[in-house]
Amino acid sequence: xxxxxxxxxxxxxxxxxxxxxxxxxxxxYTLVYETYGTLNADASNAVLVCHALNAGHHVAGxxxxxxxxxxxxxxxxxxxxxxxxxxxFVIGVNNLGSCFGSTGPMHVxxxxxxxxxxxxxxxxxxxxxxxxxxxxxxxxxxxxAAVIGGSLGGMQALAWTLRHPQRVRHCIAVASAPNLxxxxxxxxxxxxxxITTDPDFHxxxxxxxGVVPARGLRVARMIGHITYLSDDSMAAKFGxxxxxxxxxxxxxxxxxxxxxxxxxxxxxxxxxxxxxxxxLITRALDYFDPAAAHGGDLSAxxxxxxxxxxxxxxxxxxWRFAPARSRxxxxxxxxxxxxxxxxxxxxxxxxxxxxxxxxxYHDTLRAYFERVAAESGS
Amino acid sequence: xxxxxxxxxxxxxxxxxxxxxxxxxxxxYTLVYETYGTLNADASNAVLVCHALNAGHHVAGxxxxxxxxxxxxxxxxxxxxxxxxxxxFVIGVNNLGSCFGSTGPMHVxxxxxxxxxxxxxxxxxxxxxxxxxxxxxxxxxxxxAAVIGGSLGGMQALAWTLRHPQRVRHCIAVASAPNLxxxxxxxxxxxxxxITTDPDFHxxxxxxxGVVPARGLRVARMIGHITYLSDDSMAAKFGxxxxxxxxxxxxxxxxxxxxxxxxxxxxxxxxxxxxxxxxLITRALDYFDPAAAHGGDLSAxxxxxxxxxxxxxxxxxxWRFAPARSRxxxxxxxxxxxxxxxxxxxxxxxxxxxxxxxxxYHDTLRAYFERVAAESGS
Numbered sequence: 001x002x003x004x005x006x007x008x009x010x011x012x013x014x015x016x017x018x019x020x021x022x023x024x025x026x027x028x029y030t031l032v033y034e035t036y037g038t039l040n041a042d043a044s045n046a047v048l049v050c051h052a053l054n055a056g057h058h059v060a061g062x063x064x065x066x067x068x069x070x071x072x073x074x075x076x077x078x079x080x081x082x083x084x085x086x087x088x089f090v091i092g093v094n095n096l097g098s099c100f101g102s103t104g105p106m107h108v109x110x111x112x113x114x115x116x117x118x119x120x121x122x123x124x125x126x127x128x129x130x131x132x133x134x135x136x137x138x139x140x141x142x143x144x145a146a147v148i149g150g151s152l153g154g155m156q157a158l159a160w161t162l163r164h165p166q167r168v169r170h171c172i173a174v175a176s177a178p179n180l181x182x183x184x185x186x187x188x189x190x191x192x193x194x195i196t197t198d199p200d201f202h203x204x205x206x207x208x209x210g211v212v213p214a215r216g217l218r219v220a221r222m223i224g225h226i227t228y229l230s231d232d233s234m235a236a237k238f239g240x241x242x243x244x245x246x247x248x249x250x251x252x253x254x255x256x257x258x259x260x261x262x263x264x265x266x267x268x269x270x271x272x273x274x275x276x277x278x279x280l281i282t283r284a285l286d287y288f289d290p291a292a293a294h295g296g297d298l299s300a301x302x303x304x305x306x307x308x309x310x311x312x313x314x315x316x317x318x319w320r321f322a323p324a325r326s327r328x329x330x331x332x333x334x335x336x337x338x339x340x341x342x343x344x345x346x347x348x349x350x351x352x353x354x355x356x357x358x359x360x361y362h363d364t365l366r367a368y369f370e371r372v373a374a375e376s377g378s
Numbered sequence: 379x380x381x382x383x384x385x386x387x388x389x390x391x392x393x394x395x396x397x398x399x400x401x402x403x404x405x406x407y408t409l410v411y412e413t414y415g416t417l418n419a420d421a422s423n424a425v426l427v428c429h430a431l432n433a434g435h436h437v438a439g440x441x442x443x444x445x446x447x448x449x450x451x452x453x454x455x456x457x458x459x460x461x462x463x464x465x466x467f468v469i470g471v472n473n474l475g476s477c478f479g480s481t482g483p484m485h486v487x488x489x490x491x492x493x494x495x496x497x498x499x500x501x502x503x504x505x506x507x508x509x510x511x512x513x514x515x516x517x518x519x520x521x522x523a524a525v526i527g528g529s530l531g532g533m534q535a536l537a538w539t540l541r542h543p544q545r546v547r548h549c550i551a552v553a554s555a556p557n558l559x560x561x562x563x564x565x566x567x568x569x570x571x572x573i574t575t576d577p578d579f580h581x582x583x584x585x586x587x588g589v590v591p592a593r594g595l596r597v598a599r600m601i602g603h604i605t606y607l608s609d610d611s612m613a614a615k616f617g618x619x620x621x622x623x624x625x626x627x628x629x630x631x632x633x634x635x636x637x638x639x640x641x642x643x644x645x646x647x648x649x650x651x652x653x654x655x656x657x658l659i660t661r662a663l664d665y666f667d668p669a670a671a672h673g674g675d676l677s678a679x680x681x682x683x684x685x686x687x688x689x690x691x692x693x694x695x696x697w698r699f700a701p702a703r704s705r706x707x708x709x710x711x712x713x714x715x716x717x718x719x720x721x722x723x724x725x726x727x728x729x730x731x732x733x734x735x736x737x738x739y740h741d742t743l744r745a746y747f748e749r750v751a752a753e754s755g756s
Contacts, residue, residue, distance in 0.1 A: 022627035122627040182612035182636045183604060189637045190600040193644070196630050197593040199577055204630070215575040219597060222568040226561060234560035240667065247665065249400035249500040251657035252574050252582070255664065258560045259567040266571070279629035286633065287625065289618065319697075 004078040004085055007061030007071070009034050009101065012138055018096075018131055021287075024121040027110060031135050032101030033057045033093040036077060037085035039141070045378035046089045046141045047369075048132060048168075049073060050149030050156035053224070053281050054273065056100035059092035060085070075357040082366035087378040088145065093135055095128045097281065099274030106207065106274055118204020118276055125152070125288045129159045133167060145376040146170035146369070150354035151321065152281070155288045158329070161305035162290055170372050171305070172365070174313040175354040177325035178298050178332070179289035184320065187227055188282040191220035195275045204276050213275045218266030220278060225265050230317035230350030234258065291332075298328060299335035310340040311368045313361065315353040341368065382456040382463060385439030385449070387412050387479065390516055396474075396509055399665075402499040405488060409513050410479030411435045411471040414455060415463035417519070423756035424467045424519045425747075426510060426546075427451060428527030428534035431602070431659050432651065434478035437470035438463070453735040460744035465756040466523065471513055473506045475659065477652030484585065484652055496582020496654055503530070503666045507537045511545060523754040524548035524747070528732035529699065530659070533666045536707070539683035540668055548750050549683070550743070552691040553732040555703035556676050556710070557667035562698065565605055566660040569598035573653050582654050591653045596644030598656060603643050608695035608728030612636065669710075676706060677713035688718040689746045691739065693731040719746065 011032050017025045034057050039046060049059045051072070060077035063069040077083045077090050094102040097120060105120040112119075136144060147168050149157040154176025161171045180188070195201055198216030202209050226234075238258040247255060254260050294300035310333055314326035323344045333340040343364045347353040353361065372378070389410050395403040412435050417424060427437045429450070438455035441447040455461045455468050472480040475498060483498040490497075514522060525546050527535040532554025539549045558566070573579055576594030580587050604612075616636040625633060632638050672678035688711055692704035701722045711718040721742045725731040731739065750756070 022625075024627075118630065122629060179618060181609060182616040182618065182634075183607075183609045185618070185634050186600075186604045186612065186636050186640055189634075189640055190597060190604065192629070193600065193641070194572060194597045197596070219568060219572045219575070222564075222571065223601065226564045226568065229561075231559060231561045234564065238560040240557060240560065240563070240670075247400075249402075249665075251500060251570070251654075251661050252496065255661075256560075256563050256567075258564050262564055262567055263571070276629075283629050283633075287627075292618075 002079040004036050004061035004074070006064045007034050007036065007058070009057060011101070012135060014131075014134055018127065018134075020121055020127045021124045022122050026096065026103065026121060029096060029103035029131070031093055031096070031103075031131060033091060033135060034059065034061075036060050036090040037088050039089040039139070040378065043141045044143070044145060044376045045087060045373075046091060046136070046139075046144050047083060048136065048144050048147045049077065049090060049092045050132070050147065050153035051092070051095065052149070052151040052153045053285075054269070056098055057092040057094040058100075059090065072355065076362065076365065082362045083148070083369055084373070087373050088369070091136070091139070093132055095123070096131050097123045097277060099277040104274065105204075105276035105280070115207045116276075117207055120276060120280065122283060123280060124284050125155050125159045126163060128284070129156055129163055132156070133164050136167070142167070144168040145378065146172060146372050148172035148174070149176070150174040151176060151351065152285055155285070158290070159288070161308040161310075162301065165304045165308055168308065169376070170309050170311070172311045172313070172368065173326075173329065175315055175318055175321050175351055176312075176329070177321040178291060178328050180286055185286050187223060188286055191223045192279055192282060194219035194223070195278060201275060204279070206275065212270070214270040217270035217273060217275055217278065218263070221266045221269035221273075222262045225262060227320045228350060228352045230319065230348060232317055233349050236348070298332040302332045302336050302338065305333070306336055306338055308338065310338065311343070311364075312340060313343045313345060313354075313364060315345050315347045315349070315351070317348055318351045318353060320351040380457040382414050382439035382452070384442045385412050385414065385436075387435060389479070390513060392509075392512055396505065398499055398505045399502045400500050404474065404481065404499060407474060407481035407509070409471055409474070409509060411469060411513060412437065412439075414438050414468040415466050417467040417517070418756065421519045422521070422523060422754045423465060423751075424469060424514070424517070424522050425461060426514065426522050426525045427455065427468060427470045428510070428525065428531035429470070429473065430527070430529040430531045432647070434476055435470040435472040436478075437468065451733065454740065454743065460740045461526070461747055462751070465751050466747070469514070469517070471510055473501070474509050475501045475655060477655040482652065483582070483654035483658070493585045494654075495585055498654060498658065500661060501658060502662050503533045503537045504541060506662070507534055507541055510534070511542050514545070520545070522546040523756065524550060524750050526550035526552070527554070528552040529554060529729065530663055533663075537666070537668070539686040539688075540679065543682050543686055546686065547754070548687050548689070550689045550691070550746065551704075551707065553693055553696055553699050553729055554690075554707070555699040556669060556706050558664055563664050565601060566664055569601050570657055570660060572597035572601070573656060579653060582657075584653065590648070592648040595648035595651060595653055595656065596641070599644045599647035599651075600640045603640060605698045606728060606730045608697065608726060610695055611727050614726070676710040680710045680714050680716065683711070684714055684716055686716065688716065689721070689742075690718060691721045691723060691732075691742060693723050693725045693727070693729070695726055696729045696731060698729040
């Protein structure tokens with residue numbers, strides 16, 4: 001397998017307002033995206049990759065002269081990799097509201113001349129998908145061969161088949177769920193409260209005060225991180241290992257390696273992630289619930305996707321979006337007699353498994369993309 | 379069943395220093411406790427109840443002229459209740475470091491004339507048990523008929539059989555564990571970071587600043603609360619129910635009932651719980667690990683308890699201290715040929731089930747205490 005090499009982000013500006021699910025609209029906006037591979041003559045080999053909370057358009061490859069800049073799904077996307085860029089034209093796009101380049105809370109609101117901050121409109125999975133669809137059209141692609149995403153990205157992949165079913169053929173939803181459970185929402189809410197009650201949050205207008213709510217972001221990330229790992233993988237990786245070999249009997253300093261690891265994760269995150277983006281993205285997760293418009297009937301919700309084909313993948317130790325949640329999706333598809341393959345991967349790494357290269361998982365994706373390639377003539 | 383009626387807390391001062399596991403000592407201290415029922419002539423019918431994080435000596439009954447002051451385990455302890463105060467003399471004691479009356483961080487350090495605050499010595503489960511043993515002796519009880527506790531209280535019950543095996547007969551450990559997993563420690567650490575990074579924490583000396591780190595305490599409690607409930611019970615109780623019937627599309631205000639519930643729990647907690655106590659108690663949880671002194675061999679750790687008898691109870695949906703953790707205890711006891719009964723209760727309520735009155739659970743305790751009564755002539 002070869003690396004995709006050096007890549008370059010691109011931007012596209014959209015002057016037409018984007019109507020949002022909330023009733024508001026974004027007057028005009030810019031999306032940042034990357035592409036890998038070559039679009040074929042009939043534009044039939046395009047695959048869109050949707051990102052989750054802590055990622056963006058930089059899916060694969062690396063940036064010129066930038067250390068440790070490898071894309072977040074580089075193990076999946078590249079020449080001869082499971083999503084093979086020798087065959088597919090792969091697109092990564094940063095979602096609206098993000099802090100990685102597309103129009104978001106850190107940008108200036110043209111209506112006020114001030115940064116959006118907390119005034120950035122609430123965006124949903126469906127809004128993101130609509131914005132992505134405009135980009136796909138602008139790139140000259142009538143129909144995607146496939147859309148793929150993990151976790152929140154999987155929700156976007158699902159939403160593509162509900163909002164734009166004619167504009168995509170295959171949907172691959174990994175480690176995803178048809179909506180958040182009360183427990184999922186609860187974890188999001190605690191993380192949000194850590195951020196919004198940080199005195200440096202200033203109601204979401206902290207940019208103007210020259211500070212960031214780093215304390216809140218750290219705690220939010222620590223909470224999130226616990227839910228991404230399985231109990232077993234934490235036990236295997238850290239167990240009760242002490243940081244300094246012996247106990248210090250301290251309530252405020254680090255005793256256990258797991259504490260050191262979590263603090264480090266929180267620290268790193270607080271240095272690059274935007275607090276308003278964190279709120280927006282966790283809310284998009286909370287709001288996603290395609291069954292809601294159908295009285296809770298997920299099967300009814302999937303009726304528009306009758307001509308799509310699906311691969312649904314879950315991981316045995318994922319307790320954030322457990323296999324049972326993926327099976328709800330599969331059941332709804334089967335109820336509609338929609339073609340669906342389902343793989344429940346016995347993997348120890350919890351929710352984060354979707355980012356790792358477990359051979360059974362990647363073999364499953366490779367086989368499925370071979371089928372997509374054969375169908376689309378890629 | 380009858381209520382135990384009006385009860386009164388008592389205090390006892392201990393002038394002899396208590397040596398602590400950390401190597402430090404508490405020079406002198408006061409314990410607050412309550413008793414229910416009557417100690418029989420040969421003092422053979424005493425049962426000690428150990429409390430978990432958010433509780434104290436007020437186990438049963440209520441206070442005179444005080445609304446909603448019923449004890450935290452009143453459904454278990456009282457006349458004709460499973461722990462029958464017509465037969466047993468039941469003792470509830472508040473642990474050192476607590477904020478409910480026994481000597482703790484809010485009290486004045488006689489060595490400095492200032493409140494202890496963050497300087498209160500780190501106390502462990504073993505230290506608590508040693509202090510409890512002194513109280514039991516002061517009450518004229520040579521040997522407890524039983525010690526019982528849930529969660530962290532269960533750890534104290536276990537520690538009694540390891541440190542003072544001749545001074546207790548039966549040990550009842552409910553919803554407990556032989557130590558915290560990395561994930562358990564991780565949740566404690568996030569909660570602690572929420573508290574200690576609250577600007578109002580002032581390194582633990584906030585009393586002198588006339589503030590409390592309420593923001594941190596709220597977040598800490600919200601995190602804790604999620605781990606006390608099962609995913610299923612949260613789904614059943616709250617699901618995705620909206621607070622106002624429709625979506626408001628807001629990142630900072632409440633949308634879902636679960637958010638409202640958690641915020642309320644956090645708010646209540648921050649109004650009465652002490653931040654330094656929270657740190658101390660979560661650390662006592664982190665540190666408990668009787669196998670550590672035996673190279674991780676829990677069976678070796680339980681060798682001193684060979685003359686004790688045990689009831690171990692777990693709950694099917696408890697993911698904080700899952701049944702597998704209780705089975706580790708049972709295995710260690712069986713390895714020592716120690717008498718142990720084990721009940722795994724199929725209950726939907728998660729860790730909190732130990733506080734509820736599920737009939738199968740309470741019937742199990744009732745039957746066990748009848749055996750204890752028969753043995754001890756209660």
